[in-house]
Amino acid sequence: MYLEASNISVKSTHQDGAALRVVLLDPTCTAARIAALLRSWPTTT
Numbered sequence: 001m002y003l004e005a006s007n008i009s010v011k012s013t014h015q016d017g018a019a020l021r022v023v024l025l026d027p028t029c030t031a032a033r034i035a036a037l038l039r040s041w042p043t044t045t
Contacts (some may be wrong), residue, residue: 003038003041006027008043009026009043010038010041010042010044011041011042011043011044012041012042012045016041019037020034020037020038
């Protein structure tokens with residue numbers, strides 16, 4: 001995933017992926033909404 005390519009390790013769940021799918025399929029989706037969702041994912045340390 002591009003987050004890992006940017007040296008940001010996330011521990012996404014199935015629910016996180018499903019939420020991302022919903023956002024991406026929304027015709028009113030914006031980059032800001034995607035970014036906000038991705039920022040809410042838990043990171044690994």
